[in-house]
Amino acid sequence: MGRAAITVRVELMQTITDHYRPGDRLPSEPELAAAYSVSRSTIREALQALETDGVVRRIHGLGTFVNQVAPRVAGALDVDLGVTETVEAANQRLGVQVLRVDEIAAPREIAERLSLPPAGRVLLIERIILANDRPAAIAVDAIPQAIASRATTSYEDGSVYRFLERQCGLVLLGGLAHVSAVGSDKRMARLLDVREGDALLRLEQVERSASDDAVLYSLEHFVPARFDLTISRHRQAGVTR
Amino acid sequence: MGRAAITVRVELMQTITDHYRPGDRLPSEPELAAAYSVSRSTIREALQALETDGVVRRIHGLGTFVNQVAPRVAGALDVDLGVTETVEAANQRLGVQVLRVDEIAAPREIAERLSLPPAGRVLLIERIILANDRPAAIAVDAIPQAIASRATTSYEDGSVYRFLERQCGLVLLGGLAHVSAVGSDKRMARLLDVREGDALLRLEQVERSASDDAVLYSLEHFVPARFDLTISRHRQAGVTR
DNA sequence: CGTACAAGTGAGGTCTGACAACTACGGGAG
DNA sequence: CTCCCGTAGTTGTCAGACCTCACTTGTACG
Numbered sequence: 001m002g003r004a005a006i007t008v009r010v011e012l013m014q015t016i017t018d019h020y021r022p023g024d025r026l027p028s029e030p031e032l033a034a035a036y037s038v039s040r041s042t043i044r045e046a047l048q049a050l051e052t053d054g055v056v057r058r059i060h061g062l063g064t065f066v067n068q069v070a071p072r073v074a075g076a077l078d079v080d081l082g083v084t085e086t087v088e089a090a091n092q093r094l095g096v097q098v099l100r101v102d103e104i105a106a107p108r109e110i111a112e113r114l115s116l117p118p119a120g121r122v123l124l125i126e127r128i129i130l131a132n133d134r135p136a137a138i139a140v141d142a143i144p145q146a147i148a149s150r151a152t153t154s155y156e157d158g159s160v161y162r163f164l165e166r167q168c169g170l171v172l173l174g175g176l177a178h179v180s181a182v183g184s185d186k187r188m189a190r191l192l193d194v195r196e197g198d199a200l201l202r203l204e205q206v207e208r209s210a211s212d213d214a215v216l217y218s219l220e221h222f223v224p225a226r227f228d229l230t231i232s233r234h235r236q237a238g239v240t241r
Numbered sequence: 242m243g244r245a246a247i248t249v250r251v252e253l254m255q256t257i258t259d260h261y262r263p264g265d266r267l268p269s270e271p272e273l274a275a276a277y278s279v280s281r282s283t284i285r286e287a288l289q290a291l292e293t294d295g296v297v298r299r300i301h302g303l304g305t306f307v308n309q310v311a312p313r314v315a316g317a318l319d320v321d322l323g324v325t326e327t328v329e330a331a332n333q334r335l336g337v338q339v340l341r342v343d344e345i346a347a348p349r350e351i352a353e354r355l356s357l358p359p360a361g362r363v364l365l366i367e368r369i370i371l372a373n374d375r376p377a378a379i380a381v382d383a384i385p386q387a388i389a390s391r392a393t394t395s396y397e398d399g400s401v402y403r404f405l406e407r408q409c410g411l412v413l414l415g416g417l418a419h420v421s422a423v424g425s426d427k428r429m430a431r432l433l434d435v436r437e438g439d440a441l442l443r444l445e446q447v448e449r450s451a452s453d454d455a456v457l458y459s460l461e462h463f464v465p466a467r468f469d470l471t472i473s474r475h476r477q478a479g480v481t482r
Numbered sequence: 483c484g485t486a487c488a489a490g491t492g493a494g495g496t497c498t499g500a501c502a503a504c505t506a507c508g509g510g511a512g
Numbered sequence: 513c514t515c516c517c518g519t520a521g522t523t524g525t526c527a528g529a530c531c532t533c534a535c536t537t538g539t540a541c542g
Binding site: 269270271285299300301302303304305 | 521522523524
Binding site: 028029030044059060063064 | 494495
């Protein structure tokens with residue numbers, strides 16, 4: 001039985017980062033297919049995924065070439081991770097300090113974002129995330145009570161994303177995040193150990209499940225100096241210029 | 242002759258946004274192949290691209306389903322666009338005010354980022370971008386002189402990206418952008434018509450060409466209140482947990 | 483001798499048909 | 513009524529062939 005395309009993709013990615021440099025040409029598709037013991041279709045699928053990820057570049061009649069490889073998923077903002085997972089991915093020492101876990105009536109703004117009736121009940125979680133023992137972010141997460149009540153055990157600490165996926169049995173897809181910058185107010189300044197008015201990076205997002213239900217409202221404020229956040233930008237394939 | 246996969250992908254995307262709602266199931270791959278007069282391989286390639294873009298979700302044995310479709314490329318930070326193109330994409334009234342276009346010796350920091358020798362010469366462009374007649378961003382772009390001198394005509398105004406692609410004949414791939422937040426200094430406050438100390442969104446990026454040459458250093462400061470910037474976040478396909 | 487055109491080579495792009503693996507549904511046995 | 517298993521429909525993978533494109537090489541002609 002042939003291995004899955006996703007397996008080949010991961011192995012290929014590993015091989016590329018280990019043995020190839022930007023500009024190098026990869027072996028031809030039939031050669032790769034033989035090397036990985038899969039069909040050419042599977043190799044092509046893996047290569048296409050790598051191409052849309054910006055790792056390689058395929059040119060008709062010439063070959064497949066390695067691009068400048070971005071060190072992915074280290075403080076990345078464009079993959080769907082919560083703050084805790086983001087800090088973990090960047091290999092920083094992680095600490096989480098839970099400020100509150102309450103079931104409350106949602107403030108108007110959150111209720112709107114989650115498509116709940118006014119004052120609908122949500123599970124509200126407020127945490128401070130420590131990276132290398134210094135406060136790096138403050139995160140407010142709100143989960144509709146209808147979703148949170150599915151959980152087998154109540155939220156304690158750790159990643160809210162993992163809680164939703166593992167405890168509530170949800171499939172998360174991602175969503176649009178609004179990124180902005182604000183000055184720190186008095187409370188945040190105290191909690192994050194910065195001066196009042198210092199600029200913070202603000203990330204607001206509504207997470208949706210596969211069935212298009214809003215399952216998580218998330219508002220995060222990062223201290224930019226203590227955590228390096230990156231996004232991978234690449235050209236849309238096939239967009240005519 | 243069958244049409245190209247990229248064509249099918251664009252048409253499929255259009256059809257989905259026009260005629261399908263989140264959660265809907267698409268016709269089966271053989272049906273789509275017949276409908277678009279291409280082979281199943283081509284349809285699958287298009288569907289895979291849409292899946293990695295987060296538009297659809299394929300489930301083995303069940304079908305292909307439409308996700309919540311993100312309104313793409315409107316103030317998006319995760320696609321590789323300059324400020325001017327970003328403002329254009331968001332359908333805002335665009336204005337560009339060029340502050341300076343100079344060939345200078347690169348400051349140490351910029352020289353490092355561009356892998357130039359100390360005090361290597363760069364074409365430095367500083368602009369203010371107006372959205373709806375209000376200053377929305379200030380952008381500093383530095384292009385190595387070796388690159389800029391390829392241009393058929395010198396830079397006047399408009400998108401620096403278009404200048405690099407059209408005038409210098411480069412193929413741009415994208416790169417990693419560092420996103421941060423800073424307080425406005427006195428000069429920026431005056432230029433952007435904000436108060437000194439007001440939080441600005443800071444985006445720093447080095448753009449690389451296909452041959453892995455650093456071709457553009459870009460530093461942008463956005464006024465968050467005047468321009469809504471979003472990034473599309475989605476789960477990495479196939480990441481086991 | 484040099485240039486221009488033609489054929490050759492090898493790469494990715496597409497097509498075809500088949501089979502494997504998986505999911506959901508329904509009918510029949512217990 | 514419940515459980516098991518077969519079946520239909522879908523995506524995943526395979527194999528082989530041909531097409532299109534970019535570059536290389538060889539050759540004929542000026």
